[in-house]
Amino acid sequence: MPARARYTYLGPEGTFTEVALRTLPEAADGRLIPSRTVTAALDAVRSGDAAGALVPIENSVEGAVTTTLDELATGEPLMIYREVVLPISFALLVRPGxxxxxxxxxxxxxxxxxxxxxxxxxHLPHAEWESAPSNAEGARLVRDGRFDCAFAGAFTAPRYGLEALITDINDVAGATTRFVLLGRPGRIGAPTRADKTSAVAWLAHNHPGALLELLQEWAVRGVNLMRIESRPTGEGLGQYCFSIDVEGHASDRRVAEALMGLYRLCPKVRFLGSYPRAGQARPSVRPGPSEVQFAESADWLTRCLDGGAPD
Incomplete structure (x- = not known):
């Protein structure tokens, strides 16, 4: 991605997404442009108005951000190049007084x-809730007198002339949100040995064991599934695609063979990229499907085909 490029994010200014983006090296070299919605941010990348977009994809409490999953499964393809996991704690933002x-x-x-x-x-059992496109947009609406308060990061308050009436609000301690930096398809980065690979797969037929067949492509090769989500394709009730994150890099033989297995099995597979895993946690590979053992098994088969000893 070029230096001084435009990077967009779910805005307006003051969102957790902006905070997450500013942790990446791209933020230091690029111009950061807020977008009103996830769809608008990704459309800016697709149209060439932005080199990349950072958007939320998953929360440890609420689960998937379905808008992001659906955008990645449809429309002009995009790829994930980085991820950020950010601790989330809310403040109750109000106008002064x-x-x-x-x-x-x-x-x-x-x-x-x-x-x-x-x-x-x-604490507010009778208050009426109305959703906003983002938490920072909610803060702006409070500033403009549309609502009495908004839940957002405490750091958002000064940008909109608000006060943090109460801080550190969370039903679940230690909540985190995962964000992904998306760009147009290109060459994936070199493996770091602490990587994640993402894809979307469509089932060919809705028959007993169809999902099991998809899962077995990963299981028999010892690839750990970190997340799998079903999403409707829009083609009728019961028609779903599956958004998948796994440990490892597409250049790893076990991951590559599983991806090829999906391609043979499914009518459509969208590769979303291999990228460094947040936290740099390395995958734990059980005995059998390590890179060395994949190479040894390939050498053994070559010897068999060449007439060498098969044992």
Whole structure:
């Protein structure tokens, strides 16, 4: 991705997504442009208006960000080049002088609502919630008088002239959100030995064992599935594709063979890239499918075909 390129993110300014993007080296070299929605951010990449887009894809409490999953499965292909995992804690942002007793309306991103639902039921049981495209957009709406308060990061308050009435709000301690940096398809980076590979696969037929067949492509090669999500294809009830994250790099023989197995098995497979895993955790490979053993088995078969001893 070129230096001084434009990188967009789910905005407006002051979102957790912006904070996550600023942890990447691309942020130091590029111009950061907020987008109103995930779809708008990805469309900017597809049209060439941005070199990359950082968007949320998964939350440890609420699960998948379905808009991102669906965008990656449809439309002009994009690839994942990096990921960021960010701890998430919310603050209740209000206009100066507002008290908790004054709060009658609340806003924030739908994923945020799922992470503060119990807190709301305890402290603001009668407040009305209305979702916003992002938490920072919710803060802007509070500034403009549309709502009494918004759930967002405490760092967002100064940007919109608000106060953090209460901080460190979370129904589940240690909540995190995963973000991915997306760009147009290109050559994947070299393996780091602490990588992740992502793809989307469509089943050929809805028959008993169809999903098992897909899973076995990974299992028999010792590739660990980190996440699998079913999403409707829009082609009718019961028609689904599967968004998949696995440990390892596409250049690893075990991952490469599993991807080729998916390609043979499924009518459509969309490769989403291999990229460094956040936290640099290395995969644990059980005995049998290591890179060395894959190479040894290939050498053994070559000897067999050449007339050498088969044992």
């Amino acid at each position: 507002t008290t908790l007793e004054d709060v009658k309306t609340v806003t924030g991103h739908p994923v945020a609502q799922a992470q503060v639902r119990r807190w709301l039921a305890t």
